[in-house]
Amino acid sequence: MSGELAVGIHDLAFATTEYVLTHATLAARTGADVAKYHQGIGQTAISVPAADEDVVTMAATAAATIVARHGSDRIRTVVFATETGIDQAKAAGIYVHSLLGLPSAARVVELKQACYAGTAALQFAIGLVHRDPAQQVLVIAADTSRYELGSPGESTQGAAAVAMLVGAGPALVRIEDPAGLQTADIMDFWRPNYRNTALVDGQESIAAYLQAVQGAWKDYAEQGGRALTEFRAFCYHQPFTKMAYKAHRHLLRHCGLDAEAADVDRAVQPTTAYNSVIGNSYTASIYLGLAALLDSAVDLTGRAVGFLSYGSGSVAEFFAGEVVPGYRTHLRTVQHRAAIDRRQDIDYARYRDLHQLTFPADGGDHLRPRETSGHKRLYES
Incomplete structure (x- = not known):
């Protein structure tokens, strides 16, 4: 591999929301045992966007620090x-x-395929850099997950944006070939x-995810990828953090290996710290x-890290x-932890009001109060 051009993630930063709803607060409202959330799905809090926050404001906040550190002269592509x-x-x-004043040239x-699209953006960016190693690509994955109030999915909601600078000679992670792929038409x-909230068949989605893990790994192995035992850690898409553990146990057993709890924890637990307190951020989750x-x-x-990206519907890649x-x-460890710690705790009533805010449908001007200290965007009809 010494003669190959090394391309990958040169920098990475994330941003989340102004507000946070703890699962303790949610449990007090729903009457559920808080252990259902803390141990059952592995979540302790939900990032909640303020009235003036959305995927653009989070994305701009995450990406601004990357541009501040590296400049923008070499960024010729933005994939959102x-x-x-x-x-x-x-x-x-x-x-x-x-918002960031990037070059006009x-x-x-924008890419869409459920939670998988961030990985598609990363792989497209790598291809562009291989074609022109002098350029860099700004990849952004940003989402807000919303489900009906009182629905099973409510406790898994979240919001965040991850920005990655992709280039040659990466400072963080070199992305390897090959990739294993799986697509299946699954609802x-x-x-x-016509809906502001998603619809989900929870059991079907878990089954589809595990099927995708198995299929993407099979293709990866057939393409000549690394042996499973070569990986030190695994980053899975985390609709809730316990899903990563479930997916890794499934993969180990599929490959005929023991799925001892200590081994699964060693491979997965270090990847869950941020998702457990932010919630499901869809495309941003794996990153x-x-x-x-x-x-x-x-x-x-x-060390080698394995990535399993899954997007319902469904597309997966290992x-x-x-x-x-x-x-x-x-690394931006201090910045990342500050982004989480700065969130303001809100009660269920305030969360409910924010949850029920919708985009105007009449084409008119609708001003919302300034709540955040980050970027804002003006909508015009």
Whole structure:
């Protein structure tokens, strides 16, 4: 591999919301035992967007620190992955491009395929850099997950954005070939245009996820990928953190290996710290897992990390990355923890009011109060 061009994640930053609803508060409202959330699904809190926050504001906040550190002269492409975009035609990334003052000589595009699209954006970016190693690509994955109040999915909600700078000679993680792929037409989760909240068949979605893990791994192995035992850690899409553990146990057993609890914890637990307190951020989820892993105390220098990206409907991909020597000097651990700690705790009534806010449908001007200290966007008819 010494003669190959190393391409991967050069920088990574994330942002989340102004508010947080704890699962203790949610349990007090629903009457559920809080252990149902803490131990059952592995979640302790939900990031809740303020009235003036959405995927664009979170994305701009995450990406701004990357541009501040590296500049924008080499960024010729912005790929924005989301399933909660704000327009059916105009890419949300164009607003981010404007907010950050990126060069006009750039392409901007939005990708959609449920929670998988962030990985599609990363792989597309890698292809662009291989074609022109002088350029860098800004990849953004940002989402807000919303389910009906009182529904089983309510406790898994969340919101965040992850921004990644992809380029040659990456400082964090070199992304390897090959990738294992799986697509199947499954109605486990969907959100039609006429709905503000998603619909999900929970048991079908879990079964589809596990089927996708198995299929993507099979293709990865057939493409000549690494042996399972070579990986130090695994970043899975985390609709709730316990799903990552379930997926890894399934993969180990599928490969004929013991799924001892200690081994599963060692491979998965370091990836769950941020998702457990943010909730499901759809396209951003797997890369929040990577951020948590890199920010953890585990020294990953030169070690292989497995990635299993899943998007309902469904598309899945398994690929590998190798952590670059010296990666610790480029981490944003303090910034990431501050983004979580700065959130303001809200009660259920305030959360409910925010949850019920919807986009105007009449084309008129609708001003919302300034609540956040981050970026804001002006909508015009």
